[in-house]
Amino acid sequence: MSIDLEDWQIEIGGILLGHGSRIPIAAIEGLARPGTRGDVVERPGADGVWLAPDWYEARAVRIACAIKTPGDPEAAAGLLAALEQVAESRSVRMVGGAVMPLRIKWPGSPVRVLFGRIRKLEATWEKAAFGWIPLDIEFTAPDPVYGGDVEQQVELRLGWLSGGGFTAPVQAPIIVNGAGATGGQKRPGWVTNGGNVDAFPVLTVHGPCANPQITHVETGRTITVPVVLDAGQWVRVDTRPGQRVITRNNGGAVATTQPLDAFRLPAGRSEIRWTAADPTLSARLTVAWRDAFTTLGTPLEKPLS
Structure with missing residues (x-):
C-alpha cells in the first residue's frame, strides 16, 4: 500500500523524505528537463552549425538531505539502515x-513516479551521536519520463467481428475481434493517456487462443505474437523502455523482430483492438499503462508574463 504524500515529499521503498518527515531535504537537483545528447x-x-536530434539522457536525481532525530541516535541509525536496505535490494x-x-x-500536481535505482547513498557521521546524519543520495532513472502514480488498466474480451452473428457454414478456428460490436464511446477498447507524452503499455493475452494480433487503431501499429495458449496460459508484451520483451507465463521469451518501441499510447484517448483464433470466446487482453509526463508540475493554462 502506497504512502499518502503531501507537497514537497518523496517516498522510496516505503521511506518518507522531505517536508514534515524525519529526513528533511536541503536541496534537490535533476527534476527539471533532463540532459540531452546529440x-x-x-x-x-x-x-553556424547543424543540430542533430536531441535525445534525452537518463534522469539523475540528486538529493541533499539529512536524518533528523534530535537526541535519538539509535533512531537515526535505524533510518539509515532502512535506506541502505532499500538500496541493497538484490x-x-x-x-x-x-x-x-x-x-x-x-x-499543484498529483503524485508522479520515476523508476530507477539508488546509485549513491553516502552518510556523514560527525554528528550522528546527536541524531543528525547528513546524506547524499543519487537516484538514476533510465527513462526520464514521469509516470502517473496509479497504473491504468483495461481488459478486452474477444467479441464478434461484425456483431451480426455467423453465416453458415462455420468452421473452427473462429477469428474474433476484441473491439466488440458496440460503437461510439461504449466500445471497450478505448484507453486514455492523461499525460502529455507517449506512454508505453504492457499487453497481456490470456488464453485459450492462438496467434493474437494487437493493433493501436490511430497509429496503425500492430504486434503479432506467434504463440498458442491453452486456458490458464498467458503471453506478455512489454513495450516499456528498458524492458521491451515478449515473455510467456513459464518465463520463456518469444522471439520477435517487431519494433516494440513503436507501439505506444499517445497523449489523450485512443483505441486498442485485437484479434485471435479462439473457438471458446474466453480469451482476454489486458492493457496496462501509466500516464506519462515530461514535467513534474502541471503547466499553467496561461503562462505568467
Missing part, C-alpha cells in the same frame, strides 16, 4: 533492467 556539426563554409540491484519507484508530490 551531435553538433559545423557547417563547412558557412556560419531483486533490483542484481537484475539487469530492474527498477524501483521513487514517488514525488509537487505543489
Whole structure:
C-alpha cells in the first residue's frame, strides 16, 4: 500500500523524505528537463552549425538531505539502515533492467513516479551521536519520463467481428475481434493517456487462443505474437523502455523482430483492438499503462508574463 504524500515529499521503498518527515531535504537537483545528447556539426563554409536530434539522457536525481532525530541516535541509525536496505535490494540491484519507484508530490500536481535505482547513498557521521546524519543520495532513472502514480488498466474480451452473428457454414478456428460490436464511446477498447507524452503499455493475452494480433487503431501499429495458449496460459508484451520483451507465463521469451518501441499510447484517448483464433470466446487482453509526463508540475493554462 502506497504512502499518502503531501507537497514537497518523496517516498522510496516505503521511506518518507522531505517536508514534515524525519529526513528533511536541503536541496534537490535533476527534476527539471533532463540532459540531452546529440551531435553538433559545423557547417563547412558557412556560419553556424547543424543540430542533430536531441535525445534525452537518463534522469539523475540528486538529493541533499539529512536524518533528523534530535537526541535519538539509535533512531537515526535505524533510518539509515532502512535506506541502505532499500538500496541493497538484490531483486533490483542484481537484475539487469530492474527498477524501483521513487514517488514525488509537487505543489499543484498529483503524485508522479520515476523508476530507477539508488546509485549513491553516502552518510556523514560527525554528528550522528546527536541524531543528525547528513546524506547524499543519487537516484538514476533510465527513462526520464514521469509516470502517473496509479497504473491504468483495461481488459478486452474477444467479441464478434461484425456483431451480426455467423453465416453458415462455420468452421473452427473462429477469428474474433476484441473491439466488440458496440460503437461510439461504449466500445471497450478505448484507453486514455492523461499525460502529455507517449506512454508505453504492457499487453497481456490470456488464453485459450492462438496467434493474437494487437493493433493501436490511430497509429496503425500492430504486434503479432506467434504463440498458442491453452486456458490458464498467458503471453506478455512489454513495450516499456528498458524492458521491451515478449515473455510467456513459464518465463520463456518469444522471439520477435517487431519494433516494440513503436507501439505506444499517445497523449489523450485512443483505441486498442485485437484479434485471435479462439473457438471458446474466453480469451482476454489486458492493457496496462501509466500516464506519462515530461514535467513534474502541471503547466499553467496561461503562462505568467
